[in-house]
Amino acid sequence: MVNVGVLGATGMVGQRFIQLLENHPDFEVTALAASSRSAGKRYEDATTWYMNNEMPESVKDIEVIETTPEAMDNDVDIVFSSLPADFALTVEKAYAKDYVVASNASAHRMKKNIPLVIPEVNPECLDMIDAQQKENDWDGFIVTNPNCSTIALALTLKPIVDNFNVNSVRVSTMQAVSGAGYNGVPSMAIIDNLVPYIGGEEEKMESESLYLLGKFDGSDVINADFKLSASCHRVPVIDGHTEAVFIELDDKFDIDDVADKMANFKGLPQELNLFSAPENPVIVKNENDRPQPRMDRNAGNGMAVTVGRLREDQAFDNSFKYVLVGHNTVRGAAGASILNAELINDKIL
Numbered sequence: 001m002v003n004v005g006v007l008g009a010t011g012m013v014g015q016r017f018i019q020l021l022e023n024h025p026d027f028e029v030t031a032l033a034a035s036s037r038s039a040g041k042r043y044e045d046a047t048t049w050y051m052n053n054e055m056p057e058s059v060k061d062i063e064v065i066e067t068t069p070e071a072m073d074n075d076v077d078i079v080f081s082s083l084p085a086d087f088a089l090t091v092e093k094a095y096a097k098d099y100v101v102a103s104n105a106s107a108h109r110m111k112k113n114i115p116l117v118i119p120e121v122n123p124e125c126l127d128m129i130d131a132q133q134k135e136n137d138w139d140g141f142i143v144t145n146p147n148c149s150t151i152a153l154a155l156t157l158k159p160i161v162d163n164f165n166v167n168s169v170r171v172s173t174m175q176a177v178s179g180a181g182y183n184g185v186p187s188m189a190i191i192d193n194l195v196p197y198i199g200g201e202e203e204k205m206e207s208e209s210l211y212l213l214g215k216f217d218g219s220d221v222i223n224a225d226f227k228l229s230a231s232c233h234r235v236p237v238i239d240g241h242t243e244a245v246f247i248e249l250d251d252k253f254d255i256d257d258v259a260d261k262m263a264n265f266k267g268l269p270q271e272l273n274l275f276s277a278p279e280n281p282v283i284v285k286n287e288n289d290r291p292q293p294r295m296d297r298n299a300g301n302g303m304a305v306t307v308g309r310l311r312e313d314q315a316f317d318n319s320f321k322y323v324l325v326g327h328n329t330v331r332g333a334a335g336a337s338i339l340n341a342e343l344i345n346d347k348i349l
Ligand SMILES: NC(=O)C1=CN([C@@H]2O[C@H](COP(=O)(O)OP(=O)(O)OC[C@H]3O[C@@H](n4cnc5c(N)ncnc54)[C@H](OP(=O)(O)O)[C@@H]3O)[C@@H](O)[C@H]2O)C=CC1
Pocket: 007, 008, 009, 010, 011, 012, 013, 014, 033, 034, 035, 036, 037, 038, 039, 067, 082, 083, 084, 085, 087, 104, 105, 106, 147, 148, 178, 179, 180, 181, 182, 328, 329, 332, 333
């Protein structure tokens, strides 16, 4: 077993890490860190538990520690980070001197030599790690996963980009409130309402998607060269981001071929049979009224993205559109970091 720690363990994503790591065959949670408000308390006493299942017995008595590498047990190999981005910026580097940091925070995404990875999409970017360690003289390293809306979009775009010439992608999101954290969106702002702005989200979706679907030349990532435009909105859904996607290709296409490529898409995690890998990263449904967040967010234990309403777009040449649903705190956050760590554990540690 590999001992793992969780930074930001008392938060929304931190709790999702703990839920997903319960009974993991390779990873055992032995360290939990949070702010000075929580440090020194038993995890059960420090945490208001938001998950639907019970808090695992195995973590209740663990004493929450301060978020500094000095407080961490030397037996820990991997730390999962679900810290606020501003704090992650400095502290994740301090951990990387000695530990593998699998981060869900945005602080180090797309920085030189720090891989931003979805294992089914761009696992080759893990080859940056050597350069990162040499450059910083670290024994550990940082690997990041993308933004929650980006992950769901990029998983569905990968089989399209690999098989067709994409000219442009437009996406409009309907994002769950859990994406903003428990205290992120006041109920007075979101009940009976929709908020048409999520700070920084559109920029992240546009830049991260082109990076993920680009090419790693052994040193740098060359972004994919199609146009991508995002419009992001918050809706009164607890979990599960929905996205309406509009794609224009350079050439004529067969819509059944697009459906087939998406439904049969598999990547390295499926080949390696990693524990958290869904059998199919993209599930294509034919019912007119799917996908829906309540019904589809837990597909593949929350690690699969469900696509529906795949149809030709009659208004434009060589165009089609679809709707997707992905679980924002599972595949879009904690589950993404855990899958990254499983790949690293299989390939690097
Ligand atoms: N929710 C989502 O869907 C997604 C979230 N993310 C990212 O994950 C990160 C966490 O998000 P979320 O769980 O929603 O946030 P929360 O606010 O729910 O949790 C924040 C966690 O960080 C700890 N923390 C806050 N400030 C400090 C500090 N100064 N020092 C040490 N620990 C601190 C908190 O500890 P304490 O309880 O002691 O205050 C808590 O454990 C963010 O970077 C977010 O952008 C990314 C993708 C999706």
